[in-house]
Amino acid sequence: MKIGFIGLGNMGAPMAANLAKEHDVIGFDPVAQPQGLKLAQSASAAAKDADVVITMLPNGDILRSVAKDIYPAMKQGAIHLDCSTVDVESARAVAAQALAAGLSAVDAPVSGGIGGATHGTLTFMAGGPVTTFATVMPLFDIMGQKAVHCGDAGNGQAAKICNNMIVGVTMIATCEAFVLADKLGLDRQAMFDVVSTSSGYSWTMNAYCPAPGIGPHSPADNGYQPGFASELMLKDLNLSQMAAIAADADTPMGQAATALYRQFVEDEDGRGKDFSAMLPRFESRRRS
Numbered sequence: 001m002k003i004g005f006i007g008l009g010n011m012g013a014p015m016a017a018n019l020a021k022e023h024d025v026i027g028f029d030p031v032a033q034p035q036g037l038k039l040a041q042s043a044s045a046a047a048k049d050a051d052v053v054i055t056m057l058p059n060g061d062i063l064r065s066v067a068k069d070i071y072p073a074m075k076q077g078a079i080h081l082d083c084s085t086v087d088v089e090s091a092r093a094v095a096a097q098a099l100a101a102g103l104s105a106v107d108a109p110v111s112g113g114i115g116g117a118t119h120g121t122l123t124f125m126a127g128g129p130v131t132t133f134a135t136v137m138p139l140f141d142i143m144g145q146k147a148v149h150c151g152d153a154g155n156g157q158a159a160k161i162c163n164n165m166i167v168g169v170t171m172i173a174t175c176e177a178f179v180l181a182d183k184l185g186l187d188r189q190a191m192f193d194v195v196s197t198s199s200g201y202s203w204t205m206n207a208y209c210p211a212p213g214i215g216p217h218s219p220a221d222n223g224y225q226p227g228f229a230s231e232l233m234l235k236d237l238n239l240s241q242m243a244a245i246a247a248d249a250d251t252p253m254g255q256a257a258t259a260l261y262r263q264f265v266e267d268e269d270g271r272g273k274d275f276s277a278m279l280p281r282f283e284s285r286r287r288s
């Protein structure tokens, strides 16, 4: 396949590099110029002859502007595969524009981070026509280990923000429980041994434990270097709340988690730290 890859940042560059081992890939990014990849001078030049154009961009506004730029240049019947994490509304808007332009679009945000992008082990959650999903499946196979079709346009983004809302809320619950346990004189290893095998178990406790030296190796064991940075968790929580407002869904825990991560990132020292650094944050505080 001929692939145009637009947005060659932390995630896009390694994903494009993996695809380039098996396909003809031409990339574009106004800033990043990764070595070893064929590069175009503009987004529309990268998109012009492509069977599939993949975008990996920071947000919905940039996605909309790139879509506006590249759709007139793309071949009829070509596919736009957006792997960025963006708001559901932007994903649905560009999918409608793609259809009107004689193209097909799939939103397929990812889980797995920079490590998953590098090692080709991402999970994709996809929204859009099932036939288009099937056509791009070989690309998912190269870039990832699993792809789930979640329904119509925007449903990939919906799955992503619902998942990450659970993870954000659960991380906070796990961290505050550790701090309560500390203050009650409960040993952290004992706390882990009980909770990880009891009804309080979760991914944040069992697989990504925020307490250093406890459980499997995690960013807590590496000075809270991300991993998954707190500001990226805040981005996804903000998207979950935008969607909840638009859909009139009552999400009080998601709302509280968004407020806490906003405070951590914007007013405290959370930016650049893994999102599990909520544990030392709680440790440094008292009940107010």
Ligand code: NAD
Pocket (backbone or CB within 6 Å): 006, 007, 008, 009, 010, 011, 012, 028, 029, 030, 031, 032, 043, 056, 057, 058, 059, 062, 066, 083, 084, 085, 086, 110, 111, 112, 113, 114, 227, 228, 232, 235
């Ligand atoms: P990044 O900031 O490293 O990369 C984004 C790239 O887009 C940058 O290189 C930037 O120059 C480029 N860009 C900006 N405007 C552009 C334009 N108009 N045309 C072309 N390129 C443009 O971000 P990232 O970490 O690679 O994340 C990309 C997406 O993946 C985001 O939506 C993010 O939420 C999502 N994501 C990231 C992670 C992660 O761990 N980093 C995990 C899952 C999902």
